[in-house]
Amino acid sequence: MAISRLHIERVRNIQTAALQKLQPFNVFYGENGSGKTSALEAIHILATGRSFRTHIPKHYIQNQKNDALIFAQSGQEKMGVQKLATGEQLIKVNGDSIATQGQLARLLPLQLIDPLSTDLIDHGAKLRRQLLDWLMFHVEPDFYTAWQYYARALKQRNSLLKTSRSLQLKDLEPWNQMLAEYGELLHSQRLSVLEQWQHFFQQDLAHLLPNLPIQLEYRAGFHSEQGLLHDLQQAHYKDVERRYTEHGPHRADLRFKTALGDADAVLSRGQKKLLVMALKLSQIAMLHASNKETVVLLDDLTAELDLTAQRRLIARLSQLGSQVFLTTLDHVAVQKHLHDLSISYQLFHVEKGQIHAVEPTI
CATH class of the missing domain: 1.20.1050.90 (RecF/RecN/SMC, N-terminal domain)
Structure with missing residues (x-):
């Protein structure tokens, strides 16, 4: 399933972000520390119930706040999770509370590819x-x-x-x-x-x-x-x-x-x-x-892959029908790959926790 709308509240330095009309590829760019990875982290928390950066909720919940909230919509499906600083959580699918994260995980299969992925080897x-x-x-x-x-x-x-x-x-x-x-x-x-x-x-x-x-x-x-x-x-x-x-x-x-x-x-x-x-x-x-289509989080795509490997990865994910959320410091290179491969995408500029959709420059 593809996410068409995403709402994030109080995740790290993101106070509130409302992202509409999401595309097969969604590119977040900005300076280090701007909140790019936090956007991916929020999606990961929604789909899996946990962050890929910390096991302790209060470490990703915004300072001096009691909770974080992530909501997404895909077609007719609406899903949300509220994570409390105490470690408790509330999960809803289409307005109904559910007991386990497993039900949400089945709706939203998610894969993460990040600079630390080689740890599994x-x-x-x-x-x-x-x-x-x-x-x-x-x-x-x-x-x-x-x-x-x-x-x-x-x-x-x-x-x-x-x-x-x-x-x-x-x-x-x-x-x-x-x-x-x-x-x-x-x-x-x-x-x-x-x-x-x-x-x-x-x-x-x-x-x-x-x-x-x-x-x-x-x-x-x-x-x-x-x-x-x-x-x-x-x-x-x-x-x-x-x-x-x-x-x-x-x-x-x-x-x-x-x-x-x-x-x-x-x-x-x-x-x-x-x-x-x-x-x-x-x-x-x-x-x-x-x-079964998969949502893929690609953190820091351009950090360790050369241009050929970047394009090959993007092309393969598009071929597999995955919806991709990726972060990069070099959005120009990523846009060129997506343009040349004729892939629909949305560009987001992230600055100090503020996320704004911007028009592609290519």
């Missing part, structure tokens, strides 16, 4: 699991329910592990059984989706890194040939000592393998940037193949 497994599970959430209808049951069992098991170092195997067996049942289901779902994703990934990789074969390698987080229940039982005493559950899909990882070794060790920063783009573009392509 260089840092821990959590970001890579999130990348895979974002795709799972949008293409596997039963994934979210299975994950909720798994997370509930994991929480209960870990709580028990923290209570005593003398727990017997029988004390954990009900949670072992539940964890194993839903963990095996999650594992099976991930394998199925990963097999489909590989096809789309290789297509985008061939365009962005044509001379560098890379394979996605999924690590289950447990010995899949023996089964999760076996691992949970075998690791009982170690888990009791550690006071947390070592094995399961919550410990899974996604690795990127080249002929010379793991991508994090052998690729340059520029190559890692292109790899991340291939990963995210291929996910967008997979959703597009299922008639």
